[in-house]
Amino acid sequence: MxxxxxxxxxxxxxxxxxxxxxxxxxxxxxxxxxxxxxxxxxxxxxxxxxxxxxxxSKESMIDEILSTFLTELWDGYDAVLAAGLGPRETIEALVTESFREIDRHRAAVAIYQKESRHLATQPRFQYLADSQQKFEKAWLGTLERGVADKTFRADLDIRLTYRFVRDTVWVAASWYRPGGQHSPEEIARQYLSMVLDGIALDT
Amino acid sequence: MxxxxxxxxxxxxxxxxxxxxxxxxxxxxxxxxxxxxxxxxxxxxxxxxxxxxxxxSKESMIDEILSTFLTELWDGYDAVLAAGLGPRETIEALVTESFREIDRHRAAVAIYQKESRHLATQPRFQYLADSQQKFEKAWLGTLERGVADKTFRADLDIRLTYRFVRDTVWVAASWYRPGGQHSPEEIARQYLSMVLDGIALDT
DNA sequence: ATCCTTCCCTAACAAGTGTTTGGTAGGTTA
DNA sequence: TAACCTACCAAACACTTGTTAGGGAAGGAT
Missing domain, CATH: 1.10.10.60 (Homeodomain-like)
Structure with missing residues (x-):
């Protein structure tokens, strides 16, 4: 038996x-x-x-919500990273892909944002910590490549830049509503324009 | 009686x-x-x-935490707004002041970030909604002034820009640790440099 | 007609929740 | 010494929480 x-x-x-x-x-x-x-x-x-x-259990619900989201997210990210693009194009593709994911999984992203830090300490949600590390490697690596080949400025703290960029992308899930004025691609375009070129007019 | x-x-x-x-x-x-x-x-x-x-009550604890934080925050903001600075200088001063507040009230800011949207619906926390509106007026107004006098680019959606700037500043509370490598002023400087001038090298 | 599967309900459970009440040790004041 | 105040403890309260057990209605398959 x-x-x-x-x-x-x-x-x-x-x-x-x-x-x-x-x-x-x-x-x-x-x-x-x-x-x-x-x-x-x-x-x-x-x-x-x-x-x-x-x-x-209630816990298995949030588990399934987050894990299916992350699986789909990494499908998209891995495709971008495997494409062999230059640093600037990689950043553009990652940001665009991120806003597409927010469009598709708005609720999951919002949950991820609020609860992941707290959940990642539990063994069951180890994959959250793993994902976050993979995430950092992908973004930070691309930024470093960009600094090395003079696509990006060298005088900024790259770790700070990474955090700012990462946060700005994902917090959008808290105010974004699918079917609103702007498409994910349009939001990505505006965001990239700000981060890459700045909001100040050249004097 | x-x-x-x-x-x-x-x-x-x-x-x-x-x-x-x-x-x-x-x-x-x-x-x-x-x-x-x-x-x-x-x-x-x-x-x-x-x-x-x-x-x-437990509720009165978080109430007192948030309200004292917001009071001090607006002391600083009002001083900046009353100084009669230009748009760019106002943004710089607001961002710097924000990171100083994060340095002083890290926990309160983190709580505010996570719970304010949820709490603002209750009558007791009406002041959270009020503050958020005042906040939007101050930032959005400054950005509009900057567009009008050609300090800032006119081709960006100003509302999107406001959200990006606002979120990125405050999310910093989730990773910032007082006494770390960077002072609040240094973080503000780097952040402003990114948002105002962009991370791309001019070609 | 009988059985089985899917999907939900009824009713309860044990543990944990915010909160209250009455008491008390120790210091200060009269 | 007596009265009082501050700051806490001990023990319970009413309620909510996630979860479980047993049952039953509907419909398809046999």
């Missing part, structure tokens, strides 16, 4: 995705800890206990 | 400030909702109930 056996239930993956989407909206709006499973159930039109037919 | 009378206790203001400082650290590290009054009490070396000798 096997030591343990999960009850033989097979929830449909589509329903899971629906529920995860509404859960992500509530998490993003209220914060993970302030969100009770009853609020999620309310938003989904069911009772709290019924959620446990689809998921085995 | 008056309808209600608070019990006649007079906690010392200095002790209050001490406790608020430790509470702010815990709030900033764990998030407001994830922080229990027992954790705060632990960090302060006392029991949960004892906190209620000094404060009448």
């Amino acid at each position: 096997p030591t343990k056996k999960k009850p033989q239930v097979t929830p449909s993956p589509e329903r899971r995705r629906e529920l995860l989407a509404t859960a992500a909206e509530v998490f993003a709006a209220q914060g993970y800890n302030a969100t009770t499973v009853r609020k999620i159930a309310d938003a989904a039109g069911m009772l709290a206990g019924s959620l446990y037919y689809h998921f085995d | 008056p309808t209600k009378k608070k019990p006649q206790v007079t906690p010392s203001p200095e002790r209050r400030r001490e406790l608020l400082a430790t509470a702010a650290e815990v709030f900033a590290a764990q998030g407001y909702n994830a922080t229990t009054v027992r954790k705060i009490a632990d960090a302060a070396g006392m029991l949960a109930g004892s906190l209620y000798y000094h404060f009448d």
Whole structure:
């Protein structure tokens, strides 16, 4: 006899995705800890206990939300990094890709922003710390390449620059609304224009 | 007979400030909702109930933390805005002042960043919404003045620029550590250099 | 007609939550 | 010495939290 056996239930993956989407909206709006499973159930039109037919814990919901987001994010990033572009073009592509991800996974990005630092300490969410490190390597490396080949200025602290750029991109998730005035590509264009060339008029 | 009378206790203001400082650290590290009054009490070396000798609720703690921070912030901002500087100098002064505030109130700024959007909906925290509006008026107005007198570029969406600048300044509270390599003024200088002149080398 | 699967409900649980009440040790004042 | 004040503790409260167990309705397959 096997030591343990999960009850033989097979929830449909589509329903899971629906529920995860509404859960992500509530998490993003209220914060993970302030969100009770009853609020999620309310938003989904069911009772709290019924959620446990689809998921085995509240934690596994945010886990699945964040991990699927990061998986898709790195699909895009890896493609950009493998393209062999120059430093400036790489930065442009990464920023554009980032705003596209915000467009597609607004809620997940907002959750990531608020909770990742806190969650990354738990072993279950080790992949958050891993991802953050990979992230830093990709961006910092590109900036360094750019300084080396004189695409970027050499007089700025590159670590500070990295943090500023990174933060500015991702905080956008807190105010961005899909279907608004600006497309992700337009936002990326404006943002890149500011960071690369500055907002001051040359005198 | 008056309808209600608070019990006649007079906690010392200095002790209050001490406790608020430790509470702010815990709030900033764990998030407001994830922080229990027992954790705060632990960090302060006392029991949960004892906190209620000094404060009448957990909510009033974060209230006092945020409101005193905002009061001091606006002292600095108002002084800058009243100085009658040009657009570029005003932006520089506001950014520098902001990083000084982050240096002084790191925990409060981190809390403000994470919880203000959520809290501002409650009547008790109306002043958060008020402050945010005043904030927008000050920054956006300065940027508009700069566009009008050709200090800043006219081809950028000014609202987007405002959001980028605002967010990047305040998110710094999440990674800034007082006593680190860079002084607030140095961070402000580098940040301004990036935003005003861009990171690309002129070709 | 019977069985099985999917999906949700009802009802409860144990642990943890913010908060209150009454008490008390130690210092200051009368 | 007595009265008082400050600052805390001990113990409980009412409530909310995530989670579980058992049941049942609907529909397709046999």
